[in-house]
Amino acid sequence: MELSTLLPFLANVIVGGLVLGFVYAIIALGYTMVYGVLQLINFAHSEVFVTGAVVGFEVFRVLAPVSMNGYLKLLIALLAAMTISGLLNVIIERLAYRPLRGAPKLVPLITAIGVSLILQDVLRVIEGFQGRFDLTYTLPTGFAAPFCGPESSCVGFGKFLTGIGVSLQLKDVILIVVSLLSLAVLNYIVNRTRMGKAIRAVAQDRVTAGLMGIDGNRMISATFLIGGALGGISGVLFGMKFGTVNAYSGFIPGVTAFTAAVLGGIGSIPGAVLGGLLLGVLEKLIGVSNVFGELLGIKNLAVIDDSYSKLGAFIALVLILIFKPTGLLGKSNVEKV
Amino acid sequence: MPKPMLELDNVHTYYDHIHALKGISLTVNEGEIVALIGGNGAGKTTTLRTISGMMKPRTGSMTFEGQTIAGIPAHHIMQKGISHVPEGRRIFKDMSVRENLDVGAYTVTDRTLIESRIQEGFGFFPRLKEREHQLGGTMSGGEQQMLAIARALMVAPRLLLLDEPSMGLSPLFVEAIFDIIVKLNKERGTTVLLVEQNANMALQIAHRAYVLQTGEIKLSGNAADIAQDESVRKAYLGDE
Numbered sequence: 001m002e003l004s005t006l007l008p009f010l011a012n013v014i015v016g017g018l019v020l021g022f023v024y025a026i027i028a029l030g031y032t033m034v035y036g037v038l039q040l041i042n043f044a045h046s047e048v049f050v051t052g053a054v055v056g057f058e059v060f061r062v063l064a065p066v067s068m069n070g071y072l073k074l075l076i077a078l079l080a081a082m083t084i085s086g087l088l089n090v091i092i093e094r095l096a097y098r099p100l101r102g103a104p105k106l107v108p109l110i111t112a113i114g115v116s117l118i119l120q121d122v123l124r125v126i127e128g129f130q131g132r133f134d135l136t137y138t139l140p141t142g143f144a145a146p147f148c149g150p151e152s153s154c155v156g157f158g159k160f161l162t163g164i165g166v167s168l169q170l171k172d173v174i175l176i177v178v179s180l181l182s183l184a185v186l187n188y189i190v191n192r193t194r195m196g197k198a199i200r201a202v203a204q205d206r207v208t209a210g211l212m213g214i215d216g217n218r219m220i221s222a223t224f225l226i227g228g229a230l231g232g233i234s235g236v237l238f239g240m241k242f243g244t245v246n247a248y249s250g251f252i253p254g255v256t257a258f259t260a261a262v263l264g265g266i267g268s269i270p271g272a273v274l275g276g277l278l279l280g281v282l283e284k285l286i287g288v289s290n291v292f293g294e295l296l297g298i299k300n301l302a303v304i305d306d307s308y309s310k311l312g313a314f315i316a317l318v319l320i321l322i323f324k325p326t327g328l329l330g331k332s333n334v335e336k337v
Numbered sequence: 338m339p340k341p342m343l344e345l346d347n348v349h350t351y352y353d354h355i356h357a358l359k360g361i362s363l364t365v366n367e368g369e370i371v372a373l374i375g376g377n378g379a380g381k382t383t384t385l386r387t388i389s390g391m392m393k394p395r396t397g398s399m400t401f402e403g404q405t406i407a408g409i410p411a412h413h414i415m416q417k418g419i420s421h422v423p424e425g426r427r428i429f430k431d432m433s434v435r436e437n438l439d440v441g442a443y444t445v446t447d448r449t450l451i452e453s454r455i456q457e458g459f460g461f462f463p464r465l466k467e468r469e470h471q472l473g474g475t476m477s478g479g480e481q482q483m484l485a486i487a488r489a490l491m492v493a494p495r496l497l498l499l500d501e502p503s504m505g506l507s508p509l510f511v512e513a514i515f516d517i518i519v520k521l522n523k524e525r526g527t528t529v530l531l532v533e534q535n536a537n538m539a540l541q542i543a544h545r546a547y548v549l550q551t552g553e554i555k556l557s558g559n560a561a562d563i564a565q566d567e568s569v570r571k572a573y574l575g576d577e
Contacts, residue, residue: 194443201429201440207391208427210411211420213444213492331431 008165009291013284015166021280022179023241026234027257028264028272029186030089030227036203036267037223039105040097043112046254047119048089048228052081052235053245054123057135070140074174074236081232089228090221098217116250124247136244143171143240175237182233183273189226190269199223203267256283256313263320265330274328282312339366342528343388343419343496348397348407350380350387357383359552360397365496370522370529372539372560374573375549381532382424384549385498388530389421390414401496416444420494424501424532426485430474434465434484437473441488451491458487461517479510486517496528497521503535511535515542536573540564548573 027049034042042048059077066073096115100108127135147168148158161168190196201209202219210216238253239245260279264271285292287309293301320327343365350358358380365371373381386392388399390411399407406414415421429437438458442451459466462483468476473484482502489497499518503511519542521527533539540546543560548569556563563569 194439197432197436197440198443200432200436201443204429204431205427207411208423208429209440211389211391211415211423212440212488213412213415214440215410215412 006295009288011164011166013288014281015161015168016172017281017284018277019168019172019175019241019280020283021277022176023234023238023276024253024257024260024280025273025276026179026182026230026237027253028260028276029269030231030234031258032261032264032266032269032272033223033227033230035261037199037206037220038097038108040108041112041258042089042092042097042227043109043254044092044096044115044119045089045227045231045258046250047116047123048085048092048231049235049238049254049257050123050245050247050250051088051119052085052232053239053249054127054135054235054247055081055084055232056236056239057137057245060138060140064138070142073140074240077236078178078233081236082229083232085232085235086225086229089224089231093221093224098220120247120250127247134244134246135239137239139171139240139243143169143174145170147173171240175241178233178237182230186226186230186269195219195222252310256310259313259317259320263316263327265327268327268329268331271327271329279313279316282316283309286312339369341365342367342402343530344398344400345384345388346398348384348387348394348399350383350392350394352383352392357552358387358394361387361549361552361554363547363554363557365528365530367495367528368522368526369545370518370531370543372536372543372546373530373532373549374536374539374546374563374569375555376572378551379549380552381549382500383552385421385423385500385530385532388414389419389498391421391423415492418492418495419498420489420492420496421498422485422489422500422502424504426478426481428473428481428484428488430472432473433470434468434473434476435470437484437488438491441491444492454491454493458490461490461520462487478504479506479514482506482510482514486514490521493525494527496530498530498532500532501534502531503533503538511538518542536569537564540574 030045030048031042034040056077059080060073063073063076092115096111097108100111127133147170148154148162154162190200198209198214199219199222201212201214202216206216256279257276260275261272263278264273264275286304287306289304290302293299341364345361345363348358348361349356361380361384373384375381383392387394390406390409394407397407398405401417401419404417406417429440432440435455438455442454445451464480465483465487468480473481476484486502502514506514515538518529518531522529531539531543540560540563545558546560546563547554548556548563556566556569
């Protein structure tokens with residue numbers, strides 16, 4: 001491959017990886033925030049995320065015949081998914097995890113896997129009753145169109161993208177914008193508001209937070225609500241990006257996002273974002289191994305095609321756990337006395 | 338006539354199967370500084386934890402200003418006007434000094450009141466003002482103790498529970514912190530229940546004292562009398 005085509009090719013791979021990475025990042029936040037307050041890996045988060053994707057599908061399906069601004073439809077889909085996924089997550093905590101608060105850590109962990117399996121089948125049954133298994137998004141017109149047409153007509157961000165030879169669809173750009181907005185709002189809530197500070201206090205030391213008048217259980221519920229709402233957002237973005245979801249679609253992105261959270265340092269919010277973006281790019285890079293094989297003269301690399309791309313996250317998980325279990329931005333668990 | 342503020346009557350507290358408090362009865366009157374002294378494992382810390390709701394008493398009654406507080410969650414007891422500076426300070430290490438104070442003021446909703454109390458705290462401990470944006474965990478033990486006290490004062494408590502404020506501090510810091518305790522008591526009328534390993538210091542500033550031993554109260558009375566008691570002098574004040 002010529003340098004003149006290689007650079008735009010790589011730019012496409014990396015930008016595509018970042019788009020995917022934002023989805024992982026937003027899902028990963030749900031894992032990492034819950035871990036932060038309860039030291040629990042909420043395996044049901046993948047289904048909370050798929051629930052968001054299903055809600056998004058339903059909103060777009062119902063609104064498809066309605067003539068309405070596409071962005072307004074998206075906004076309704078996002079708000080509905082946030083509400084339902086957020087409340088679902090709160091209910092899961094109340095019913096499944098809270099009664100086990102004093103139990104050894106393995107017990108709620110196994111419960112979380114159980115909740116995950118139950119929800120998969122509940123979702124399948126709900127959609128199955130209507131004769132649906134694979135849910136194909138009906139996106140508003142224009143969402144799948146290229147972000148900007150001929151290079152001459154592009155301005156701003158679009159001009160920059162076409163300048164480096166990257167072509168995105170409008171929905172990819174929407175995905176990036178929604179993700180960035182979500183991150184900004186989350187950052188504001190966690191660092192600036194009274195509730196955010198209380199959540200952080202509970203995450204650091206629930207007993208002492210109680211001495212400050214903070215009701216730990218309320219803050220844990222608030223964390224599940226926020227984490228679930230982020231799961232809902234990521235579900236809609238995922239559905240939009242890939243077009244089709246079903247009740248079992250949560251597993252792979254869920255595990256990838258969980259890996260992202262561990263990679264970044266579980267419990268760390270910036271870590272989850274960093275981990276998500278890195279894994280998104282890694283996945284895309286693995287998907288084009290054949291090109292690197294060709295460049296380096298290693299023919300065997302061509303065997304590694306797109307179907308291996310999900311492997312990256314798992315290899316990364318193993319490597320992190322061996323070499324840096326605290327993750328890139330995580331703190332060591334050693335307590336100073 | 339002293340007005341009882343906090344009253345414990347025959348309080349029993351357990352750590353799982355360990356019987357830590359074996360029928361503690363004590364009274365703290367409004368405006369007093371009361372010291373709880375005793376050796377390791379005597380139950381001093383457990384007494385404070387039971388009062389603030391960090392631990393639940395199994396039996397016995399506890400009242401604060403006439404209202405029962407036994408068995409109520411810590412975040413409710415605190416709102417009645419009791420602040421607890423726990424053993425080991427337990428500041429929020431990953432938060433800045435100011436954020437720690439903000440969290441301390443969680444139950445205060447008036448922004449201007451919070452700000453004026455933060456400034457008051459900086460007045461008591463100018464060191465904290467210098468470190469306003471530093472992470473709590475990166476400060477020295479003495480500074481963390483100051484922060485823990487300042488944080489507890491954000492709600493202007495009527496009763497302050499202090500657990501080992503002198504622990505691990507240099508003599509200079511110890512003096513500064515004891516000065517502040519006296520000042521709070523004299524100028525604001527804050528009632529103080531003080532647990533101290535440093536019995537000498539504690540008895541100097543306290544009005545009354547209780548001596549604990551293996552979960553029971555061995556002796557109580559005026560701090561000056563306790564300081565003169567032969568057995569106390571031998572056991573806790575370093576007299577041979």
